[in-house]
Amino acid sequence: MTTPAQIRHALLTNREIALIDLREEAEFALGHPLFAAQIPLRRLEIEAEWRLPRRDVPVVLYDDGDGLVEPAIATLRGLGYTNVQALDGGLAGWRDAGYELFEDVNSYSKAFGELVEHRRHTPSLPAEEVHALIREKADIAILDARRFDEYRTMSIPTGVSAPGAELVLAAKAVAPDPDTTIIVNCAGRTRSIIGAQSLINAGVPNPVFALRNGTIGWTLAGQGLDTGQTRQAPELPLEGADEARLRARNVAYRAGVKRIGLADLAELERDTSRTLYRYDVRQPAAFEAGHIPGFRNAQGGQLVQETDHNAPVRGARIVVADDLGPRADMTASWLAQMGWEVLVLDGGFDGPLETGSDGAPPPRGPEGRYKRPYEGTDNKAAAMQAYLDWEYGLVDQLARDGTHGFHVL
Known part of the structure; x- marks a missing residue:
């Protein structure tokens, strides 16, 4: 058994640890430790070797009294993992120790995004103001920082797909005039904040803003979204890429x-x-x-x-x-x-290369999936607003938790 206090100590001292929640994603999203990762028991054999590449890494498993831990330990040991233990008391033990439980998925990345906005005061524009700029045909460029498939499902009118890591390259290609205002959006908040702050950190000369609350804010403002768009940021010429x-x-x-x-x-x-x-x-x-x-x-x-x-x-x-x-x-x-x-x-692309996919496990199906309030076009207004309210509280929750180790430039 590993106690919650031992998990916390490992996190504070930056020792390797994999804290694995064995429940389905929808249950995981109701509450979990900040740095827990979710692998449902039914997928453990498929995903473990991919996500936990070192066989002697400390792995701590938990559920919420569901009887999942013992079969999971047997599965991992059968795969050759040698340092597998249960979390003492499971999720209830974590809660009883007085430690924080975080909701939703990808929680610590989202909490980090909120901390970035809090510390850097990342500039943002509300949906109504961006809508007015579009209507007035103002000199703006809207860059969508999500994956292309998410952009294609629904997007801000006139927006162009430029997934997060592409933004510094895309900004020069889409908005070569430094007077053009760049607005970065995602479905909710995190990728808008990180995307806009990426451009600011990189010293892009244009005025840069996040779309406040992304497509959620846009929808709550009663404004329509486009669907099926395929606009993508063009590739930069070599001189632009050098910059x-x-x-x-x-x-x-x-x-x-x-x-x-x-x-x-x-x-x-x-x-x-x-x-x-x-x-x-x-x-x-x-x-x-x-x-x-x-x-x-x-x-x-x-x-x-x-x-x-x-x-x-x-x-x-x-x-x-x-x-x-x-x-x-x-x-x-x-x-x-x-x-x-x-x-x-640095380098490596001038030598022998492999082609094709990386062999990742097949994607999960709909079973047990958490319905995200920021994906698709059929989300209820109350769920979207509740999601935003949750995100607004993450900075304070990080401070209460105290294990994150984040710093913001």
């Missing part, structure tokens, strides 16, 4: 991100005492066309948004790669601020 590269590298440097070459990477791979995640942060099509062997694909903005899913071992190392550089540097700058030991790989 973006310098801007992004400077941000990564300020965040304390380290840079390594292939020889250094090989040394990290030989270190069996630490968990190592390797992510190519480009878009899926670019990844599948050619990537460094051993790297997985996680779009940079999504790696920041869904860090608990992509790197459930808190305290692990993360290496990010990108053929141009800005995507990796901006992604790494945020991961470093979230308390990760993150390194950017």
Whole structure:
């Protein structure tokens, strides 16, 4: 058994630990420790080897009195995991110890986004004002920081798809005139805040704002969304990419991100005492066309948004790669601020490359899924407002929890 106090100590001292919630996602979203990752028991055999690459990493399992822990321990030990224990008292034990429970999914990434806005006062515009600017045909560019499939489902009128890590590259391509106002949106708040602050951190000369509360705020204001759009930010000419590269590298440097070459990477791979995640942060099509062997694909903005899913071992190392550089540097700058030991790989794309997918487990189906109040077009106004109210309270909850280790540039 591992006690809640021992989990907390591991988090405070940055020791590797994977705290795994074995319930379905909808139950997980009702309340869980800040750095817990969710793998339902029925998916454990499929996902464990992918998400927990080191067999002797400390893994602590819990449920809420559902009888899931013992079969999960047997499954992991059958897969060769040697350091698997139960959380003493399960979720109730965590609660009884007086520790915080966080709702929703990707909670600590969202809490971090709220902390960024709180500390940096990231500028934002309400939906009504942005709607008026569109109607007046003002000199604005709306960049949607979500995945392309989310953008295609529903988007702000005139918006262009520019997923998070692409923003520093996309800004110059979409808004070459520094007088053009750039407005970054997502479905809710986090990727809007992180996206807008990315451009500000990188010193983009344009006025930059987040769309306050994203498409949720837009919908609550009674304004219509487009569906089925396919607009994407064009690729930058090489000279523009060079400028973006310098801007992004400077941000990564300020965040304390380290840079390594292939020889250094090989040394990290030989270190069996630490968990190592390797992510190519480009878009899926670019990844599948050619990537460094051993790297997985996680779009940079999504790696920041869904860090608990992509790197459930808190305290692990993360290496990010990108053929141009800005995507990796901006992604790494945020991961470093979230308390990760993150390194950017310089080079590697001029050698032998692999093609195709990274072999990730098949995606989860609808079973047990948490209905997100910010996805799709059929969300109820009360659920959307409740979600926003929850996000507004995350900064105070982080302070009560006290384990996050975040810092904001």
